[in-house]
Amino acid sequence: MPDRRISIRPMTPADLGPAAYVRKDAMEWLVRSEGRDPWPWIPGNDFAQRHLLRTDPGGCWVAEINSLVVGFSQGFVRGDIWFLAQLFVHPEVHALGIGQELLGRAYAYGAERGAAVFSVVSSTSPVAQSLYMRAGMFAFAIGYRLTGSIESLLDLPEPDANKKTIVDCSGWQDRMADLDRATFGAERREDHAFYLDPASWPLDEAASFGLTRDGDFLGYGYALTSGFIAPIAAYEPADQLPLLKMCAGWLHDRGVTEGSIWVISHNQALLGALLSRGWKVGGWSFLKANRPFGKFDRYHPAGGILL
DSSP: OOOOOEEEEEOOGGGHHHHHHHHHHHHHHHHHHTTOOOOOOOOOOOHHHHHHHHHOGGGEEEEEETTEEEEEEEEEEETTEEEEEEEEEOGGGGGGSHHHHHHHHHHHHHHHTTOSEEEEEEOSOHHHHHHHHHTTOEEEEEEEEEEEESGGGTTSOOOOTTOEEEEOOGGGHHHHHHHHHHHTSSOOHHHHHHHHOGGGOTTSOEEEEEEEETTEEEEEEEEETTSBEEEEEESSGGGHHHHHHHHHHHHHHTTOOEEEEEEETTOHHHHHHHHTTTOEEEEEEEEEESSOOSOTTTEEOSOTTTO
C-alpha cells in the first residue's frame, strides 16, 4: 500500500496557489463526469480566498498528503450565519475521508463563533450533496448562473421620480449594514470594505451604486469590468431593477458587451428581467442550509464563494 500521511492544518497565504490547482482539478473532474468539456483554464485572481483568509483565518484549512496540498476548505461567519465558501479535494484522493475532515474543521469554527445558521452552495456532485446533507444542510433554493448582453439591460426601468441614484456607496456603510441585516440576515461591513477598495481588484475596475429617497437608503449594487454584477440588495424586490440598470449602464460605457450573474431561484424580479432579455442559463447549484435564512427575493448574492 502506498504511504499516505494525511494531515490537516490551518491555511496560510502560501497555500493559496496550490489550492487554486486543487480547485481547478476538482472542477474539471466534475464537469467531465457530467459529460461536458471544461472551459480553458486561465489562472485568476485569488481575491476572494485571500479576503476570507484575512477575515476568518480560523475557518480556513488545508489537507496534505506527504506535505503536498490535496484539499482545502474556507468558512466564514457573519452575525449568526456560517457559510462554507469553498471545499475542494483533489479527485484522485476522494475516497480517503479528507472532505469530511475539512468540512468538520470549518464547521467547528462556525460553532465556536456562535453560528445558528450553517449554509453552503453545493455543486451537482452526488458526493458533495451527500456530504452536506449528512452535516444537516439541505437544499432550499437553486442558484442559476446566467450570461447575456449588457446592452439588453439598458431598457430596464428608471428609478421613480422621488428616488435618486448615487455612485460610490463608501459613505453609506451604516445604512448598508441596516439593509444587509434586513435582507441577508447579518451585517457585512468587512465585505463591503473589501468590495469598495480598488486594491481588491487588480485585474478589474469596480463600481458601486445606490438608490435613495429623501435621505433613506433603499438599495445598493456592484459591478466589475469583467462583466460580473453582484451583489445587489434592496428593501423592495422591484428596486433591484434600476440598480441592475445602473450597473449595466456603467459597464456599457466601458465597452463591456457580455455580462454574468448568479441569481437565487427566489429572486423572480431579477430572473424575469434577465430571461426576458435573452440571458441564458449556463449552470446551476444548490443553496443548502440547516434552516432557511435571508430574503433572497431582494438580496442577490456575490456568488457561491462570498454569498
